Amino acid sequence: MALGNLLIDRWRQVRTPSFVKMLCAHLFTRIIPTLCCSVLYGSSFDSVVTKLQATAIESENPPMEPEDEEWENRGGHRLSWTRYHRHKDEQVSFTSLIVSDIDSYLDYLAYTYTDICQTEIIGKSSQGRDLKLLKVSTGGKGKPAIWIDGGIHAREWISPATVTYILLHLVEFRDQHSELLDSVDWYILPLANPDGYEYSHSTDRLWRKTRSRVGGSRRGSGCYGVDPNRNWDFHWAPGSPSDSCREDFSGPRAFSEPETRAMSEFILSRQGEIKVYLTVHSYSQMWLVPWGYKEEKPRDYYEMYTLAEKGVEALEAIRGTDYLLGTAAELLYTAPGGSDDWAKGVAGIKYSYSIELPDTGDYGFVLPANQIEPVGQETWAAVKAIATHFADGHN
């Protein structure tokens, strides 16, 4: 990403409404901020942004409640939906077992709801973290399945938080929608890029990529990480080594990242079974339908659109959040190597969507943790509407 775009992107991510209103509100478009602020602040534009980031990030995530900490020692879990949780590394034994609040919640569900939940480690990240998936199924064969992944992009913390919120309701409130479990199987991977996620907590809040070394050497040339949503082997666009510092570096080859490779292999192993692919990102409040790599639409776009519309309508009915529905090429820009295009184009999953969660830019990636529950509620409503389509016997 060019420096100008990066600054614009970061400006959009962290703008603090009162501050922005005071200084810039009616002056800037998406293009002008860099130029304008350079003039206003000279070389300190970056530090202005950094200060804004620090303020937004500080207020984004409240500390953990003591009772949540305690739960961990009482055989429960300590995941909550009032704060963002770290993918926390702990030296548990000689083998350096890695423990995560999110992974522990999956284990808790599998341990507590043994009749319907099963964890599976589908692979490892480049730094050795587990890619842990939860299968939710009441058994039986030949059911349609829904795949949901979160956290492909590290800094989009609302994504894994929302995906675990969906798990909470799907599993722990199962009595309220037993038909969705009886007629649909679920494969849910809340944290698809755990290395990047942890790095966005520990070091760079706005980190987007994986943390592999494919673009960077130990001697300091190039940069770490690949954009895991440009790395899928469908109309993948090669990234040259000199691009490795870009936020959207597609990698030296398709599926260079163990994370994308593991996901794709798992999905292909369930080919024909998985009928819906949902990948959860933020931000911009959009429900994106393939194709993302080109402007033309798939032949069955109307059917894809119609089902997506059911999801968006259910979502908007909760609290009136506006979502745009269309292709990425229409609403954003064309981009090759995305997971949703691959799911449709290679895995043959008819209903493949990217959901861009709130907001539309006031907080951007640094969405306050008090938004996890409202965003979770409306997104769960959308997912239920999609699942109901299959529970009603449609294909």
Ligand SMILES: [Zn+2]
């Ligand atoms: Zn994203």
